[in-house]
Amino acid sequence: MTANGILQIALYFVVLVALTRPLGAYMAKVFAGERTWMHRLLRPLEAGVYKVCGIDEAGEQHWTSYAGALLVFSALSLLFTYLLMRIQQWLPMNPQGLGNVGEHLAFNTAASFTTNTNWQSYTPETTMSYLSQMIGLATHNFWSAAAGICVAIAFVRGFARHSMKTLGSFWVDFTRCTVYILLPLAVVGALLLVSQGAIQNFQPYTTAATVEGTAQTIPQGPLASQEAIKMIGTNGGGFTNANSAHPYENPTPFSNFLQMLYIFIIPAGLTYTFGKMVKDTRQGWALFAAMSVLFFAGVAVTYHFEQAGNPNLAKLGIESAATAGQSGGNMEGKEVRYGIANSALFTVITTDASCGAVNNVHDSLTPLGGLVPMINIELGEVVFGGVGSGLYGMLLFAVLAVFIAGLMVGRTPEYLGKKIEQKEVKMVMLAVLVLAFTILGFAGAGANLGTVGSSLGNHGPHGFSEILYAYSSATGNNGSAFAGFNANTPYLDTTMGLAMLFGRFLMLIPLLAAAGSLAQKKLVPVSAGTFPTHGPLFVVLLVGVVVIVGALTFFPALSLGPVVEHFLMHAGRLWS
Amino acid sequence: MATTMTPPAADPVTLMPKKGSRARPLFDPPIVRRALTDSFLKLNPRTMMKNPVMFVVEVGAAITTLLAGKEMAGGAGVAGFTFQITLWLWFTVLFANFAEAMAEGRGKAQADTLRKTKTETTARRLIDGRKTETVAATQLRAGDLVLVEQGETIPGDGDVIEGIASVDESAITGESAPVIRESGGDRSAVTGGTKVLSDWIKVKITSNPGETFLDRMIALVEGAQRQKTPNEIALNIVIAGLTLVFLLAVVTLQPFATYSVAASGSGTVPSVTVLISLLVCLIPTTIGGLLSAIGIAGMDRVMQHNVLAMSGKAVEAAGDVNTLLLDKTGTITLGNRQAVEFIVVGNIAEADLADAAQLSSLADETPEGRSIVVLAKQKYNIRGREVAEHEAHFIPFTAQTRMSGVDLDGRRIRKGATDSVVEFVHEHGGTVPTELMEVTERIARSGGTPLVVADRDRVLGVVHLKDVVKGGMRERFAQLRAMGIRTVMITGDNPLTAAAIAGEAGTDDFLAQATPKDKMDLIKKEQAGGRLVAMTGDGTNDAPALAQADVGLAMNTGTMAAKEAGNMVDLDSNPTKLIEVVAIGKQLLMTRGALTTFSIANDIAKYFAILPAMFMATYPVMGKLNIMGLHSPQSAVLAAVIFNALIIIVLIPLALRGVKYKPMSAAALLRRNLLVYGVGGVIAPFPGIWLIDRLLGILRLA
Secondary structure, eight states: OOHHHHHHHHHHHHHHHHHHHHHHHHHHHHHHTOOOTTHHHHHHHHHHHHHHHTOOTTOOOBHHHHHHHHHHHHHHHHHHHHHHHHTGGGSSSOTTOOOOOOHHHHHHHHHHHHTTOOOOSSOHHHHOOHHIIIIIIIHHHHHHHHHHHHHHHHHHHHHHOOSOSBOOOHHHHHHHIIIIIIHHHHHHHHHHHHHHTOOBOOOOOEEEEOTTSOEEEEOOSBOHHHHHHHHHTTOOOOSSTTGGGSTTTSOSHHHHHHHHHHHHHHHHHHHHHHHHHTTOHHHHHHHHHHHHHHHHHHHHHHHHHHHHOOHHHHHTTOOOSOOSSOOOSOOTTBOTTTHHHHHHHHHHHHHHTTOOOOSBOGGGSOHHHHHHHHHHHHTTSTTTTSTTHHHHHHHHHHHHHHHHHHGGGTSOOEETTEEOOHHHHHHHHHHHHHHHHHHHHHHHHHTTOHHHHTTOSSOHHHHHHHHHHHHHHHHTTOOOOOTTOOOOSHHHHHHHHHHHHIIIIIHHHHHHHHHHHHHHSOOOOOOTTSOOOSSHHHHHHHHHHHHHHHHHHHHHHHIIIIIHHHHHHHTTOOOO | OOOOOOOOOOOOOOSSOOOOTTOOOTTOHHHHHHHHHHHHHTTOHHHHTTSHHHHHHHHHHHHHHHHHHHHHHTTOOTTOHHHHHHHHHHHHHHHHHHHHHHHHHHHHHHHHHHHHHTSOOEEEEEETTTEEEEEEGGGOOTTOEEEEETTOBOOSOEEEEEEEEEEEOHHHHOOOSOEEEESSGGGOEEOTTOEEEEEEEEEEEOSOTTOSHHHHHHHHHHTTTOOOOHHHHHHHHHHHHHHHHHHHHHHHHHHHHHHHHHHHOOSOOOOHHHHHHHHHHHSOHHHHHHHHHHHHHHHHHHHHTTEEESOHHHHHHHHHOOEEEEETBTTTEEEEEEEEEEEEOTTOOHHHHHHHHHHHHTTOOSHHHHHHHHHHHHHHOOOOOOOTTSOEEEEOOOTTTOEEEEEETTEEEEEEOHHHHHHHHHHTTOOOOTHHHHHHHHHHHTTOEEEEEEETTEEEEEEEEEEEEOTTHHHHHHHHHHTTOEEEEEOSSOHHHHHHHHHHHTOSEEEOSOOHHHHHHHHHHHHHTTOOEEEEEOSGGGHHHHHHSSEEEEETTSOHHHHHHSSEEETTOOTTHHHHHHHHHHHHHHHHHHHHHHHHHTHHHHHHHHHHHHHTTTOGGGGGGOTTOOSOHHHHHHHHHHHHHHHHHHHHHHHHHOOOOOOOOHHHHHHHHIIIIIIHHHHTHHHHHHHHHHHHHHTTOO
8 A cells, every 4th residue: 555545545535525424415405305505596496397297295195105216217227228228229329330229238228327336238339229228227226226215215214203103205315316416426527527528429339540550439328427427326327338448438547536426425415414314414424424434444454455465476477566666566356547456446436336437457456455345245245335225225234233232221212212023124134135135145156057167267266256346346336346257147137137136125225214214103202311322322333333234245255255265365375 | 289209218329239138049940940941842833924134034043954954864964064054043032032031030930939929819898888708819899998918918009098017028028127008098908819917908909810919020021921122123124134035135145146156167056055145144133132122121121120011111101211201209319308507696505406306306206306306315315214213294285276395394385387386485475586587588588498496585696597409419310311302300399499309300401390290291391392391209190290290200108190101110119210210121122222233233243254265166366355364164164154053052141131221421431332332243253253263173063
């Protein structure tokens, strides 16, 4: 690790902390329906949506209707995107004349974008028309992000409200989130990226002659507009196959800094929104602190091992120490313009959140450097996490932590004045089970299948890591990959599509059910006997529960993947 | 409003006081013997199924038994690995069963004692109010009238409608001192199975056979109707959920291992025995095995304090209580006003006032009267005198005159309520100094009662009677406050007096001139704010409030209606015990939390023991994870399984006794317990497993 690298990571965090409060407070106002400074500009749009769609702005929904609305909307938009890709050949805005997308790939992709996963089993430049990208995929970048935030807000309302049967209106929350939060951020974000050199056009691909004299096709397209929401909505689906490593998507170190910031601002801001909504911002900062601890732990491990590089290369006399002239470390699969620190940082951020955009090849990370993104996803992406999903995921762990350890203060568990009882616990455990079952179940089923084996880019433990990473990424709705893995096969497209849908919707339903039950409860007043959930002690406890519950579930699997690969690498045993 | 009751002498004040007469040693030999048998009986899968975690262990044990049998048929020795694992898996199940049986056994032993008093009792049923017929006690119905005389056992629960008798209630309360039961008032309730020691009473039976207090008590302590409490159910869901997660983690390890073995080209896929061992070590067996024992033991601890909890839910609710409603009289104060000061008016000598007050009180047997004699002796060394030699004529207190006194040697000394004595002085042509009113008002304002003393036409002064707050109450309320519990004093006194006493005792609030309706309203108001309320009561008019409160502790001396309405009955009739009940409730919840945390924290070490052992043949580098340096894969697995089983036995005393509880804020408690059971739970298994591994090596078992 270099001082320069550490300084850049520190700078990133300072800016993030500074943005958390203003954005969080703004979002709290938006969801409370209060007037903000954006109202003069955007209120007509919001009101227009209500009018056109026939939405009752003052409407309220029971958790079942709330969940129902979300599911119906997701199902319809999934179907729309699926159909669009299946007939894109006959539709406009397809200058390259790309053909229709095959059925299992179209299903996988539609599921992927609907669930905020943005796993890409395809190469965008040679598969998706501009129309499919913009109408089919970029729209989902807004919708799936808004849907995730809505669930988080509804879940928080479960704590913030009392003696109420409703959680708010999905349609209103969804509209406000899109209009007041995602749209302005995406516009400003896109313009900033354009300023750094990201492209935005509808031209056909450019053909250029390389220095060696061969012809090269350079893709074009409306890139910057998609790039911003790709990060802000923690979607991660790149316009190009190289994703954020592509110079058109992420041209400069500053654009790289912006992209990393885009990923975390809404998830970080939501912790403050949460604090505002439950009328105790210390509660929000406690979650923020727990997330930060896990974030720095991840960054430290990945940065350390990436900088340390592969000892076998060093033995061959290859210089891998950082010097003034070179970054050193494991540079395989990394862009020189980001170096080790910003690649490691990006990797951790994109997997802490459910973003999945990459600026380096995760498959080429050192074993333990690659262990971190995998664990991040398997913990449920609760370190700031996906937009909305990070907050509700962390709240799920908070409920669990309070339940397990809260008894130790001699009272039945309560969190934020709400008693945690049978129903909540059942729903929370259900959500935990869904995550574990989907990841381990699919990975276990696929581990010894020939069809999966032939997709692997590597053998040995690393091949196993590729399988585990793929299903973790799908279930966790992350979308990044150990890219040696060829996922575009009927079996993998289908099972991973299902994993994405399970990981998203089978988690949401129990959580909304728990929120519905919480909202109905009375508020227990705080006293000296109340389990304190805002101090450093709770932060430690929460981190402990996240790590232990998460790690205990996945440690056996991880030990056969990255852990053993690490030991083998140091023993000099390598795999093709 | 609850009327005055005379409590037993206050215990020295600690939050967890000495146990009542029902305390038994933790490992009472007869109970242990019975528990040993029961542990095997509980192996019945139908019983085990109620405990998902331990059921998984039993199924695992059954599978390895088959495997061990197969191995032995194939010629393997008894010391074989599979055989040893099987043995320890069965031990794990048995240890958990033993813990539960131990907890139950204590209740059963209690029930047996109670049952002895329920031997065939006969009753003398009254017909037409005069003649009696002898019937079996079991034939009595609610509404029957029975006559019980000296030496007879009261045949059923009821109310005394005529007569007065001293009754031995030791069968129920464990307290050998007899109590008085008489018709009318709040001391009219008698319990079936208790014995009349002197005199006779007529009792109206209030319960039908099988529904008597004794029946209910037996059922309760035996745990026959034991239902899981809400928190216990929720905790069961969590540990069952974790069990499922681990089941999944272990089941999928098989295909993962298959891949790895194929990839590395060496080693074998871990055997089913090893996979089951890993599973058993990971699932929360410690809390799973001890959970029901903790609950039963919690109820038992309440019982040892001579409180009968009608449900485990009530005990759990006690831990959650936010507001304690405490009757002033008998709970906060000793219940008797006592003389604390002689205040003279005019130019009377203080000793003269004391002398007159003492004289007038010599024949006064009320606690107030006695306290005046005591104070006079303490302050002025005025001794008790033999007044018989004088021409003494004592005038007793009546509700009409509202004063008492003595006529002696021509003196006419009176003491009593201010206006009565003032009138008496006026009648004798005397005048009242103005300063008297100042003094009496000052006393009233401070929460005391002024007792004016006069001799014919002369006002001598005032005796300050004070409601004496029990020693240590202030500290106790401070402790409760630290625990986040608000105390509210309930009294029939006027607000002025109430405020003074509440201030002196240190309660957070008070409810003065309280009617039963006021009390009810207060409870409802607190509950509407999300708070849980506990209260004590004994009178029939307390019954609605006792039923409304989340924890209603009825006094055994109280009426049947009160006992029916509350969800706990204090057999000692000591209302202060409400505080202990709260402490026990908290302790119960803390024990659950502590063992859950400990159980989950333990898993980390077990991974480090078993995972390298599993895969060292496939990937020899996995040996680097063997940070404990366990000497062979087999002994590592065995050591983890043995540790997992033994920790249950080690923790049985903790489960039965409850974790140590000192009143402090939640934040402080959490810090302490998280350190002991969380951090301790992570660390403890490392040396434990290492030690067992060494022993296995020395004994050449693996």
